[in-house]
Amino acid sequence: MSEVVTYNREGSIGVITVNYPPVNALSHAVRSGLVAALEQGQKDADAKVLLLVCEGRTFIAGADIREFGKPMQDPGLPSVVDQYENSDKPIIAAIHGTALGGGLETALGCHYRVALSSAKVGLPEVKLGLLPGAGGTQRLPRLTGAQKALEMITTGEFVGAKDALALSIVDAVEDGSDIKAAGLAYAQKVADEGKPVRRVRDLTDKLQADKGSDVFEQFRAGLQKKARGLFSPFKCVDAVEAAFSLPFEDGVKRERELFMECMESPQRAGLVHSFFAEREVSKVKGLSKDTPVRDIRTVGVIGAGTMGGGIAMNFANAGIPVTIAEVKQEALDKGLAVIRRNYENTAKKGRITQAQVEERMSLISGTLTYDDFSDVDLVIEAVFESRDLKRKIFGQLDDACKPGAILASNTSTLSIDDIAAATKRPQDVIGLHFFSPANVMKLLEIVRGEKTSDEVKATAMALAKKIRKVGVMVGNCYGFVGNRMLHKRGAEAMALVNEGASPQQVDKVLTDLGFPMGQFAMSDLAGIDIGYSIRQERRKAGEDVPASWMDKLAEQGRLGQKTQAGVYKYEEGNRKPIPDPEVDRVIAEFREEQGIKSRDITDQEILERCMYVMVNEGAKILEEGIADRSLDIDITWIYGYGFPAYRGGPMFWADQIGLDIILGTVEQFYDDLGGEQWKPAALLQKLVSEGRKFSDL
Template identity: 80%
Template sequence: MSEVVTYSREGNIGVITVDYPPVNALSHAVRSGLIAALEQGQKDSDAKALLLVCAGRTFIAGADIREFGKPMQEPGLASVVERYENSGKPLVAAVHGTALGGGLETALGCHYRVALSSAKVGLPEVKLGLLPGAGGTQRLPRLAGAQKALEMITTGQFVPAKDALGFGIVDAVDEGKDVKAAGMTFAQKVVDEGMPVRRVRDLTDKIAADKGRDVFEQFRASLKKTAHGQFSPFKCVDAVEAAFNLPFPEGLKRERELFVECMNSPQRAGQIHSFFAEREASKVKGLSKDTPVRDVNSVGIIGAGTMGGGIAMNFANVGIPVTIVEMKQEALDKGLGIIRKNYENSAKKGRITQKQMDDRMALITGSLDYDDFKDVDLVIEAVFENMAVKKEIFAKLDSICKPGAILASNTSTLDIDEIASTTQRPEDVVGMHFFSPANVMRLLENVRGSKTSDEVKATVMAVAKKIKKVGVLVGNCHGFVGNRMLHKRGIEAMALVDEGAKPQQVDKVLTDLGYPMGQFAMSDLAGIDVGYRISEELRNAGENVPPSWMDKLAEQGRLGQKTMAGVYKYEEGSRNPIPDPEVERIIEDFRKEQGIASREITDQEILERCMYVMVNEAAKILEEGIADRALDIDVVWIYGYGFPAYRGGPMFWADQIGLDVILAAVEKYHASVGGEQWKPASLLKQLVADGRKLGDL
C-alpha cells in the first residue's frame, strides 16, 4: 500500500485518503496508490460505498510539476479515472480547496461529487498549451453542457462550488469546513437511499440537447478574437465536439490524439516555460530565504491619478488600508470618484458584491496632508515623470515617515539612486513600478537601488505576492528592464515609419506575433504625452533626443485614446484604432522636413528590427546584471507588455529562432542602420560562439 494514499473503513463506508503535501498532486506514487486503495475497497465486503477524500488544504490540485518533462510512468491518469468509473460500488469524491486539471478529472471519474462551499473546480490545462487528457473533455460536457464546458476548458477558469452545483458538475455543496464529514454524510446517504452507481460517461441528456447546434462554430469564431494565434484552445473545441459526435470510447481516443498534437506543439513548450518562469522569478538570486520581511499593514500613496488610484485598489482588495494624498481637493475627489466607478463596474458585472465594494472603499482615505503618512509602513509615490518633483517629494517623506517605513517610487524610467539621494535612508528606498491599469496588470517590476537593503527587497517581493502581482526584482538603470527594451523597439518602430512603413503595418506585424496591440496603439493607450514628457526630461538632462512626428502629435493635443485621437483616431465608446489620413500627412511632412526618401518595407524587416533589437538589448541588460536571469526578462514582458505566453517570452522565443540567426541580423543592421542599439552585445556573441542559449543563464 502506498504511503501517500491509504484505505480505511468507517462503519459501512470505505475511505480512500490522499495525503501528498502540499497540494496532493498526481504523482506516480499517488496514481499507483489510488488504484491500490480502490482495489482494497472493492474487496472489503463491509464497505457499501467508497469515499475519495484528500488530507491537507486541498483536493487533488492537478499534475505533479516535479514530473513535468519526464517520461510518463504507468499507471497513467486516464487508466486511474477509468478504474474509478468502473467501480462496482458507489464512489463519492469529497472536494475542498481546488480540484484542478487531473484532480477534477479524477472527481469526474467518481459517481457522485460533494464540495465544500469554499471549493473551486477547473480544467486549466490550456494555460500550459494542452487540453485535459484523462477524459475531461468527454465527461465535463455530459454534466455541464457544451457551452459551459467550452468556456471552462478553453479559458482554464476556476468555477466556485455553488456555480459548479448549478452547472451540474457537483451533486451537493456543504456549507461546513470539514470535508471528510461532508463526504461521509453524502456517502451514507448514497447507501441509505440505495442510490445507484452513476457513471458520467453514460449520461446523455445534455449531449442530446446540444447535439446538432452550431455552438462549436460560434465558439471557434469567438476564439479567433480572444485566443488569436493560439493553438490549444481550438484543439480543446475539437475535443469537446468529439463528445457530441462520437461514442464515448471513440471520443476518448480523439481526445488523446488531440492531446498529443498539443504536446508536440512549440506553443506547449513556450507555455510550460512561462509557467515555471513565473514561479522562479519570485526566488531572487542572492537573496536568502531567511531574509526578514517587514510588516506592511498600511500604505500611503502620493497621487490620485490613474496610476495612484489603481495602485490603491490593489491594497484595498486584500484588506490593507490606504491613504491617498493629493495637492488639491478637486484632483483628490476626481481620483476617488474613478476608484468608486471602477468598483461599481466590477459589482455590476458580478465580479464583487456590493458589500465587498463598500468594504474596499472604506479602506481608502483621501487627504491633502503629507503628515497623514507618519505612521504608514509603505509609501508609494505615483506622480508624473519629473526628477525634480520626485526628489522634492522624497525629501519631504524622509522627514515625515517613521523609521523603517519603505519609500517607493512608481517611476517607469528614472534613476532610483538619484531619488534616494535626497533622503537620509537610501536603504529604505526602492522602485515599485506598476503597469497601467495598475488594478488589472499583473506585473510589479521592483527596482533595487545600489543601497536598497535586502530586507526591503524581500519585503516588496512579498508585497507583490500579497496583492496578487507577479513580482520581478531588477536593477537600476534608465527604463530598468521592460521600458529599456521597449525604448529600443520604439526607436526602430519610429525609424521604420520614418523610412516608409505605416504605423498600422508595424503594429500588425507585432499583433501577428501575438501581442495584444502594437507599438503605436500602445502609445495611444498609455498617452502620447507620457513619452513626450520623458523625451523632454532627457533633453533637459542634456541627452540628444532627436525630434519626431510623435512630438508633433503631442503638441497638437493628439494624446491618444484619452483625446480620441493620437497615432490613430477613435470612435466614442470604442478602443479600436482607426488609421487616420491626417496622421499620414503629418508623417509625410516630417519625412520631407528631414529629407527622408520613403521606401517599401517588408514585414520581415519590421519583425527583425522591432524584435531582434530587443533581444540584443536584453543581452546587454543581462551582461550588466540589471536582470539576473533570462527568465526574469521573459516574465517582465509576458505580464507587463503582453508578450504572448505561448511563445515563452522574448528570451525563450529568441532561443527558438536561434541566437546565431539573430546575431547575424544584428550585425547586418549595425552596418546598415547604425546606432548604439544595433551594436552587438558581447554576451550575445559569446553565447553564439559557445553554442549556448539565453535560457542557460
C-alpha cells in the same frame, strides 16, 4: 501498498486516502497507489461502497509539476480513471479545497461526488496549452451540457461547489470543514439505499439535448476574438464536440489525439515556461527567505491622476487604508471621483457588490499635505517623470515620514539611486513601477537601489503578492528592464516609419505576433505626453535625442486616447485606433524636413528590427546583472507589456527562433544601420559560440 495512498475500512465503507503534500498531485506514486488501493477495496468483501478522500488542505489539485516534461510512467491517468469508473462497487469522491485538471477527471471517474461548500472544481489545462487528457472533455459535457463544458474547458476557470451542484458536476454539497465525515456520511447513504454504480460515460441526456445544435459553430466564432492566435482552446472545442458525435470509446481516442497535438505545439512549451517562470520569479537571487519583512498597514500615494488613483485602488482592494496627496483640492476631488467611477463600473459588470464599492472607498482618503504621511508604513510617489520634482518630493518625505517608513517611486525610467540620494535614508528607498492601468495590470517591477536594504526588498516582494501583483526584482538603470527594452523597440519602430512604413503596418506586425496592441497604439493608450516628457528630460540632461514626429503630435495637443487623437484618432467611447490622414501628413513633412527618401519596408524587416533589438538589449541587461535570469525578463514582458504568454516571453521566444539566427541578423543590421542598439551583445555572442540558450544560464 503505496505510502502516499492507503486503504482501510470503516464499517462497510472502504476508504481510499491520498496523502501527498502539499496538494496531493497526481505523481507516479499517487497513480500507482490509487490503483493498488482500488484493488484492495475490490477484494474486501466487507466493503460495500468505496470512498476516495484526501488529507491536507485539498483534494487532488492536478498533475505533479515536478514530472512536467518527463516521460509518463504507467499507470497513466486515463487508465486510473477508467479502472475507477469500471469498479463494480460504487465509489464516492469527497472533494474539498480544489479538484483541478486530473483531480477533477479522477472524481468524474467515480460514481458519485460530494463536496464541501468551500470547494472549487475546474479543468485548467488550457492555460498550459493543453486540453484535459484523461476523459475530461468526454465526461464533463455529459453532466453539464455543451455550453458550460466549453466555457469551463476553453477558459480553465474554476467553478464553486454550489455552482458545480447546479451543473450536476457534484451530487451533494455539505457545509463545514470535515470532508472525511461528509464523505463517510454520503457513502453510508449510498450503501443504505443500495444505490447502483452510475458511470458518467453512460449518461446521454445532456448529449441528446445539444446534439445537432449550432453551439460548437457559435463557440468557435466567439473564440476567434477571445482566443486570437491560440491553439489549444480550438482543440478543446474539437474534443468536446467529439463527445456529441462519437461513441464514448472513440471520443476518448479523439481526445487523446488532440491532446498529443497540443503536446507537440510550440505554444504548449511557451505556456509551460510561463507557468514555471511566474513561480520562480518570486525567488530573488541573494535574498534569503528568512529576511525580515516589515508590516505594511497604511499607505500614502502622491498624485491622484490615472496612475496614482490606480495604485491606490490596489491597496484598498487588499483592505489596506491609503491616503492620496495632491497639490490642489480640485485635482484631489477629480481623482477620487475617478476612483469611485471605476469601482461603480466594476459593480455594474457584477464583479463586485455595491457594498464592496463603499467598503473600498472608505479605505481611501485624500490630503493636501505630507504631514498626513507621518505614520504611514509606505509612501509611493506617482507624479510625472521629472527628476527635479521627484528629488524635491523625496526630500520632503524624508522629513515628513517616520523612521522605517519605505519611500517608493513609481518612476518608469529615472535612477532610483539619484532619487534616494535626496534623502537621509537611501536604505529605505525602492522603485515600485506599476503599469497602466495600475489597478488592472499584474506586473510590479521592483527596482533595487544600490543602498536598498534586503529587508525593504523582501517587504516589496511580499507586498506584491498581498496586492495580487507579480513582483519582479530588477536592477537600477535607465528604463530598468521593461522600458529599457521597450524604448529600443520604440526607437526602431520610429525609424521604420521614418524610412517608409506606416504606424499601422508596424502595429499589425506586432499584433500578428500576439501582442494585444502595437507600439503606436500603446503610446496612445499610455499618453504621448509621457514619452515626450521623457525625451525632454533626456535632452535637458545633455543626451543626443533625435527629433521625432511624435514630438510634433504632442505639441499639437494630440496626446493619445485621452484627447481622442494621437498617432491614431478615436471615436467617443471607443478605444479602437483609426488611421488618421493628418498624422500621415505630419510624418510626410517630417521625412521631407529630415531629407529622408521613403522606401517600401517588408513585414519581415519590421518583425526582425522590432523584436531582435529587444532580444539583443535583453542580453545586455543580463550581462550587466540588471535582471538575474532570462525568466525575469520574460515575466516582465508577459505581465507588463502583453507579450503573448504562449510564446514564453522575449528571451524564451529567442531561444525557440535560434540564437544563431538572431545573432546573424543583429550583426547584419549593425553593418547596415549602425547604432549602439545593434552592437551585438557579448552574452549573445558567447551563447551562440557555446551552443547554449538563454534558458541554460
